Amino acid sequence: MNGEDFITLAGRLAAAPYADEATYRTAVSRSYYGAFHVVRRFFDALALGSSHDHGEFQRCLIQSGHSRAVLAGRFLNDLHSHRVKADYDLSNAAVATASNARECVEVASDICLLLDQLDAAERLLIKTGVENYRQRIAGGRSKST
Numbered sequence: 001m002n003g004e005d006f007i008t009l010a011g012r013l014a015a016a017p018y019a020d021e022a023t024y025r026t027a028v029s030r031s032y033y034g035a036f037h038v039v040r041r042f043f044d045a046l047a048l049g050s051s052h053d054h055g056e057f058q059r060c061l062i063q064s065g066h067s068r069a070v071l072a073g074r075f076l077n078d079l080h081s082h083r084v085k086a087d088y089d090l091s092n093a094a095v096a097t098a099s100n101a102r103e104c105v106e107v108a109s110d111i112c113l114l115l116d117q118l119d120a121a122e123r124l125l126i127k128t129g130v131e132n133y134r135q136r137i138a139g140g141r142s143k144s145t
Helices: 003-014 021-045 054-063 067-088 098-116 120-144
Strands: none
Touching (some): 003 021, 003 098, 021 054, 067 098
């Protein structure tokens, strides 16, 4: 089981011929969680450690300084926003449409591609950028206490 399995399921749900609102909301949610697990595996592979803090992965990628990682972080942030609406805002019908569900699946797939296509040198740059970002925020916390 891996993140891509969730993204594949989300794609099947988004394309289901007789899908209903619950199906589309589930597709949005699975798209996000699939992408989250892909990013988590990426961080583990770089020995950056796993986290259950969804925002940390987004912030670290965005602050890494590498253009593809920044884009992946922004995409993950966007998917998280859609997931929150799909799971918690049942009055928001716009999130529960076939087009939105398909778009979320595409964005999750784009995150996979962005990270999979990185070469070793790019991965090292991202790792260094994330470590530097974490040091900056840790230093900022210790100065304020």
